[in-house]
Amino acid sequence: MATFTVGAPICTKPTTCSLKQAQGPSRLSSLRLISLPINSKNFPSLRSSKMPPRLQVFCAAKAETVSKVCEIVKKQLALPDDSEVTGESKFAALGADSLDTVEIVMGLEEEFGISVEEESAQSILTVQDAADLIEKLIEKK
């Protein structure tokens, strides 16, 4: 999952980034990459300018968060690396029982430096739910 930094040449698929501001829970489950033929010679002004910080964080963090959650879930449930776990994956359908879910939440707490109250755990049904909650808690910090 690539983040992009302005000022460097980027080799990416030529798709456009979704620049929509998310309203409420986002359903982004994959990062769309920006193709920016940036060359400091042709666009000198971009060398020092930055993308609006909020947008930059939004595009990268969501997908990266989902990715990290997927990683932690795969590890807890001992799923092979190539098994399909995405934002839409439901914990229960992946075979997670209550102890797995709590272990995963604890893993997420340690990974992201957050604290998830048990009451919130009930609303975590999918990987995306977990990622969204993490984002919310990080924002609050």
Next chain:
Amino acid sequence: MNLLWRTVRIPMNTFCLHRTFAASALHLAPVQLPSRAESHLWYLVPDEVKSVSLLGQYSEILSPCENEYVACIRGEQLKKTALLARVLVRTTIARYQTDGYIDPRSLKFRKNIHGKPELEWDNDDSGSRPPVQFNISHTASLIACGVTSSSPIGVDIEKKDRKIQNNIISFARRYFTPNEVERLSSISDLNVQRQHFLKLWTLKEAYVKALGKGISALPFSTFTIKSRNFEKKELNGSGDSDPEITVESVDGQRSLLSNWQFTLLELAGTHFAAVCVARDGSMGGKNMFNFGLGYGKHFTGLKSILTVSDKCFTPKKLTVMKTIPFVGDESMSGTDAAIVCGF
């Protein structure tokens, strides 16, 4: 539906010998409701259900919704467990018929506000509905369903050799109570500590499930589960081999929690199983109550133990049955497959 059964091969060391079935229809043998002094624990070993045709029959018992859910599950083993769990619940409940045959397909379920499955009856079913309470728990290799006739019940099982990904003491500090952390920390053998952790987890889960709540509604840090026997041993060096397991809330309101009875078993040699039921409270003036349980090879019949309070509670006897729906049952109480374990 007419069926022609081929020989069903069942592993000899766990069940009956080879059988040949020429049944004309799937038949569920009725079972008597547990009395107020009893609970039933049914369990099924998925690996022992190999017949493809039987699994096909099982799918036909599930509701369309349940079949859809099973279809969504990834992985054959997980799919099978999900199917068998629902089959176990439907067929088990249907067997407690008080007024004529109940088609397991006709049972309806709903979830309470915290997600605990419950039976749902139409108004016109009042004549034939068995007054059962149930709770189910499963791992990939075992499915267990506890049943009572009126008391709330919670069941939880975990594989004995389950590994914990996180550090056990860190996990306990995060989710359990200080008393429980202290007890865990006092165990120097890491394997024994891991097993104690699992037993504690199943007991806590069984409790919140009996309450119909789940961990979100009743965080595990709000109540302590401990062994009265362990405390007695610590204080004066004595104590029987039965762990009397109690629950108390962290804020000190013990009296509210003395009406829950716990049983902790080693089930099928592979799992820890915790069963939590509401006691039958009866004011009697006596200070003793009696226990009736299978103790592996050492079944001692009734045994007297001191009460937890001045109320006289009638403890529930737990009967353990292994089953394969439509195939047969085997009583496991008093065998090595259902051993009350220390805590």
